[in-house]
Every structure is written in structure tokens, then in C-alpha cells.
Amino acid sequence: MSLTAEANSRSQAAAELRHDWTRAEVRALFDLPFPGLMFRAQTVHRAHFDPAEVQISTLLSIKTGGCPEDCAYCPQSARYDTGVRAEKLMALDAVLAEARAAKAAGASRFCMGAAWREPKDRDLDAVCAMVEGVKALGMETCATLGMLTVMQAQRLKDSGLDYYNHNLDTSPEFYREIITTRTYGDRLQTLEHVRDAGIHVCCGGIVGMGETRDDRVGMIAALASLPEHPESVPINMLVRVAGTPLADKTKFDPLEFVRTIAVARITMPCSVVRLSAGREDMSEETQALCFLAGANSIFYGPKLLTTPNPESDRDRALMTRLGMTPMER
Ligand code: SF4
Numbered sequence: 503m504s505l506t507a508e509a510n511s512r513s514q515a516a517a518e519l520r521h522d523w524t525r526a527e528v529r530a531l532f533d534l535p536f537p538g539l540m541f542r543a544q545t546v547h548r549a550h551f552d553p554a555e556v557q558i559s560t561l562l563s564i565k566t567g568g569c570p571e572d573c574a575y576c577p578q579s580a581r582y583d584t585g586v587r588a589e590k591l592m593a594l595d596a597v598l599a600e601a602r603a604a605k606a607a608g609a610s611r612f613c614m615g616a617a618w619r620e621p622k623d624r625d626l627d628a629v630c631a632m633v634e635g636v637k638a639l640g641m642e643t644c645a646t647l648g649m650l651t652v653m654q655a656q657r658l659k660d661s662g663l664d665y666y667n668h669n670l671d672t673s674p675e676f677y678r679e680i681i682t683t684r685t686y687g688d689r690l691q692t693l694e695h696v697r698d699a700g701i702h703v704c705c706g707g708i709v710g711m712g713e714t715r716d717d718r719v720g721m722i723a724a725l726a727s728l729p730e731h732p733e734s735v736p737i738n739m740l741v742r743v744a745g746t747p748l749a750d751k752t753k754f755d756p757l758e759f760v761r762t763i764a765v766a767r768i769t770m771p772c773s774v775v776r777l778s779a780g781r782e783d784m785s786e787e788t789q790a791l792c793f794l795a796g797a798n799s800i801f802y803g804p805k806l807l808t809t810p811n812p813e814s815d816r817d818r819a820l821m822t823r824l825g826m827t828p829m830e831r
Contacts, residue, residue, distance in 0.1 A: 532761055
């Protein structure tokens, strides 16, 4: 769907969008019998999207490792011994070569991720040049660079950035078990700067980090209560990376993951819900259930920043078996 079509469909549906979801209501959705939850999610999904279409994004790590933050799930934190080496910001030409390859593989959006607490101004100059270059290829652009000031968000907007990713990660209560180096409030503030600059928001979270169902309820309620629903809502399954504090978490129940997707779909009906990290560890049947629950975006490519992701060929084969097609820009 083009940005204009997305905007039109959102404004038509604006009247039905709710930003006052209570935790009790979100909890009641999570607690529905699975068939009833799936039926509701499907009904909402079909009212707003073609259920056979999937938006395809590609994510490139433009600056890997050495991050000063302490996000407990992240192999790129300098605090954990995960074998990820700190690298410099990639050169513009190399980034554009990756973007061309992603476009040729069917991606409509190119996301650039940097392991920073926040970008320095000179780094932002380089990222803005990348955004301009990717945009010139006819792709949508997305970046995830950490916290942003008002001015930085505006500069990115001026360079043509379409989306900015900044996740809430989990519920406000569980958040402090996962990250201590920045607050939930810091995250909300960056989201506000991004929104105020006129950049579309990509914001979601991670499940399987040891949180309770109430925390998943709190996360979805927080996302669905933002002043505007994020245009893109990535729901990630924890990738348990050796060396991180969450490496030994037990494998998360796939059906509870599907429930989380379904509740995101129902509460944020016009948002693109992205089945994000963790697909490599997920059966094709679970992924198919996620699509039935209302997920309508995936990342293509063998890597998500530093963690494995299914090869594009396998994804294409799964899409063909499911009779699903890439969403046109
Ligand atoms: S998630 Fe982002 S901010 Fe947190 S440690 Fe990883 S790279 Fe740094």
C-alpha cells in the first residue's frame, strides 16, 4: 500500500480507532478462547487490509555493536560478551548497494539500524545522506538510531525519512527488569519527537523475556493508548542469544505469541503488524497462524541486525504455499 493509500485508509477508519483501551479490556481479549480471538482478529484485519498481502521490509545494521545501553535481550550491548564486534558506521556506497539488492529481492521498505544510545550530529549527517540515497531508489525508508531530539527528528524528516523505529519493548512495570540505562518516559519522548516531525512511527515490543501475560497486556495497552497508533507495530519473539542476560529463558509458547499478535491487530486495526525477530526459531505453521491473527509484515533477509532470520527464498516459498503476495508500495 502506498503512503497516500495508507493515509487515506487511516483517515477513513479514524472514527473507529480507540486510544482508550483499558488493561481490563485488553486482558479480556487475551483471555478469549483461541477460536473466538482469531475470529475477531480476522474480522478486524479483513476490514482494513487485504489478508493475502504482506508488506516486506529489509533491515540492515549500518553500525553494529559497542552500544553503551544495557538492553538485556541485545547482543549489541557492549556490556555483554556475545561475540558481536563493534564496527564503524558503514560507508554510503555499501549501504546503497544493500538497498538495491533488497529492492531486487522484493522489499519495499529499507530499514537502517545503528547500535547507538542516540546519534551524534556528525553521524546524523551520514545517516541523512543514506536516507536520501535509499529514497532515490524508490524505496520507503526507515531508521532506528536510538533516542532523538526534536532537531534530529526534524533533520531526518527533511532528508526524506518515512518511518522511525523506537520500541516500547514491554510493559512499563517490567521495563526496568530489562533496561536500566534509559526510562520508559525517555522512549515516549522520542516517539513524540518523531511524531511531531511528521515521521511515521514504528513501535512495538518483544515477548518471551520472562514477562507475565499481564505485562503483555500492559505493553499492548501502552501501544494502543499512544496519541496515534504506530503505523507499524513490530511484535518480536525473544531471540535467546548466548552471553546476554536473557540467554537462558525458556522457549516461549508459540500460541501465546499468536495471541499477542491477534490482540495487537484488534486494538490497532489500521496499523501494519510486523512479525519481526524470532521467525528463524518459529515453525511455518506458527508463522501461518500469525498471518491469520493479523500480522501483515515481515523482514526479508538472512539477518536481523545480528540475529538469524529465514532466507528470502524460504520466505518466498512459504508465501507461495499460503497464496500470499507482497504488498505493493
Ligand atoms: S537494543 Fe539498541 S539501544 Fe539497546 S543495547 Fe541494543 S543496540 Fe543498544
